[in-house]
Amino acid sequence: MTTVESSKIELFDAIVAYNKEKVLAAVNKARTVMGPQEIIDALAAGMNEVGVRFERGKLFLPHVMVAADAMTAGVKVVEQDLPKSGGKEALAVCVTGTVEGDVHDIGKSIVSTLLQCAGYKVFDLGRDVPLRNFIDTCKAENGRMIGMSALMTTTMQGQKECIEMLKEEGIRDKVKVMVGGAPATQAWADKIGADGYGENAGEAVRKANELLGIK
Amino acid sequence: MTEYALRRGDGQRLFLTKNQIRDDLQDGMNDACELGSVPALSSDELDKLAEILMTPGRMVGVETGMEVPVTHDIGTIRLDGDQGNSGVGIPSSRLVGMMFHERAMGADTMELGHIDYSFKPVKPVISNEMQAMEVVQQNMIVPILYGAMPNMGLYYTPDGPFENPGDLMKNFKIKEAQEMTEKSAEHLTRDMVWIMQRMMKAGADGVNFDTTGAAGDGDLYATLHAVEALRKQFPKMYIETGMAGEMVLGMHGELEYNGQLLAGIWPHQQAKLLAKAGSNIFGPVVNTNTSKSSPWNLGRAVTFVKAAVKESPIPCHVNMGMGVGGIPMFETPTVDAVSHASKAMVEVAGVDGI
Numbered sequence: 001m002t003t004v005e006s007s008k009i010e011l012f013d014a015i016v017a018y019n020k021e022k023v024l025a026a027v028n029k030a031r032t033v034m035g036p037q038e039i040i041d042a043l044a045a046g047m048n049e050v051g052v053r054f055e056r057g058k059l060f061l062p063h064v065m066v067a068a069d070a071m072t073a074g075v076k077v078v079e080q081d082l083p084k085s086g087g088k089e090a091l092a093v094c095v096t097g098t099v100e101g102d103v104h105d106i107g108k109s110i111v112s113t114l115l116q117c118a119g120y121k122v123f124d125l126g127r128d129v130p131l132r133n134f135i136d137t138c139k140a141e142n143g144r145m146i147g148m149s150a151l152m153t154t155t156m157q158g159q160k161e162c163i164e165m166l167k168e169e170g171i172r173d174k175v176k177v178m179v180g181g182a183p184a185t186q187a188w189a190d191k192i193g194a195d196g197y198g199e200n201a202g203e204a205v206r207k208a209n210e211l212l213g214i215k
Numbered sequence: 216m217t218e219y220a221l222r223r224g225d226g227q228r229l230f231l232t233k234n235q236i237r238d239d240l241q242d243g244m245n246d247a248c249e250l251g252s253v254p255a256l257s258s259d260e261l262d263k264l265a266e267i268l269m270t271p272g273r274m275v276g277v278e279t280g281m282e283v284p285v286t287h288d289i290g291t292i293r294l295d296g297d298q299g300n301s302g303v304g305i306p307s308s309r310l311v312g313m314m315f316h317e318r319a320m321g322a323d324t325m326e327l328g329h330i331d332y333s334f335k336p337v338k339p340v341i342s343n344e345m346q347a348m349e350v351v352q353q354n355m356i357v358p359i360l361y362g363a364m365p366n367m368g369l370y371y372t373p374d375g376p377f378e379n380p381g382d383l384m385k386n387f388k389i390k391e392a393q394e395m396t397e398k399s400a401e402h403l404t405r406d407m408v409w410i411m412q413r414m415m416k417a418g419a420d421g422v423n424f425d426t427t428g429a430a431g432d433g434d435l436y437a438t439l440h441a442v443e444a445l446r447k448q449f450p451k452m453y454i455e456t457g458m459a460g461e462m463v464l465g466m467h468g469e470l471e472y473n474g475q476l477l478a479g480i481w482p483h484q485q486a487k488l489l490a491k492a493g494s495n496i497f498g499p500v501v502n503t504n505t506s507k508s509s510p511w512n513l514g515r516a517v518t519f520v521k522a523a524v525k526e527s528p529i530p531c532h533v534n535m536g537m538g539v540g541g542i543p544m545f546e547t548p549t550v551d552a553v554s555h556a557s558k559a560m561v562e563v564a565g566v567d568g569i
Contacts, residue, residue, distance in 0.1 A: 056250060058479065060432075060467075060468035061465055061466050062384070062392070062393065062469070063465075063468060065387055068387075105381060106381060106430055106466070109379075109382070110381075113381070113384060113385055116385060122385075153546050182538060182544070183544060185225035185226075185506075186506055187226070187505075199504055199505065199506060
């Protein structure tokens, strides 16, 4: 017999198994006993577990992406059961990139991908990004967070400069700033007045949620 | 209660009691055991680590008879470098930098490296590098390797011919992303072999593949194949392969070597694969957590490296420096942190070199 509890487990397991067909089957079954928001929450719990397993080297980037794709498909199915205004919207807009002068891309891309999988709308500006572009994109897209990466001690100063530019623009208090990359630390984040620092990609997502008050 | 002056992973000063040190060592060790499924250290070994950390003095050394070989990667340009990094800005050539390390600082091997320090940018200046190798070999005695990073990211747009798998992934084009990784890896293997064939012709004693796996499992895949090809062609060359991080990131997720999935493997698993491919020396890396104490980081790093030493068929020369091996993430790590962590790696983890 399908119960709320058994459905929650099935939804969770299907996401963790990054199996789109199973996710859709579980969603359709769950709709008989669960509300749309409950189903979305159960799928999101599965995605959190996928993030943890990625962090621990048990799942890899393609698996995270397949799971995210499956979750999107599942949410699309239940969206028709939600009131019209209740459609799933992005949690917030984040602008990410590697600062000017620094061509490292991979770590920043993983953070952008995990933020996207967690439900954020991400504008990943790439690498070697002129500092002005972070601010302009943030203003244009109503961004609530800027995430800047730097892989070199010689380029991490750009993170500090961008924070100063946000102050000059008068929007520092409207935008949370997170910094990351190999040489960045919590002490560096504190020193330059950033709001957050993540030890790795998984922690960056948790920190973003915390800073933006997203549960 | 007595407090000992230690460091946090970001270099900040910390004062901890003996019990706190012991607890943090235990917690760090547990983290390594859980993540890598590696054996725990014994209670005696944890006590020994605590004793090392509590040894007063900024500089400590290994016990007599336990000395190990040391080598340097950036040593070539450390004296000359002055870009706001750890270089000291003394105008000097690469040859002078290397000779200083050999004759004044006691380095047991050295490497010649290019300022860009990746294999790909060496291609257009290969003749310069060959000439530099010849000159260096005529002036020095210690084994000289040619060192560079595989750095597969340079093969992705906008730096290289293949579409960036990271961008493709974000658009859910997973198969296409994997295909780009495979193509880049093939290209990278070819370039590394081509460069080393020429450097060997110029008299190099071998190669140091530095920060292998920085671009994930494809980067390691390419390097393993390069090692295999070079070993076949040069049976006696030294091949040192150092890693970029403790775990191989699964950017592709399905690449295998010798039946072993490369994504998600830890130092003790990496060592066996590199030996199989033909490396002589394995350079394990354990990342430093900048929010944790030095006992936590050292307990964790020693646990991982001891397991690698135990399972590795080839000597392990552990990476010790900025943000690795239990040493804080600091541009020029403090001598107290470096010397205490290095002593622990030799005396407890049993590494063959640093």
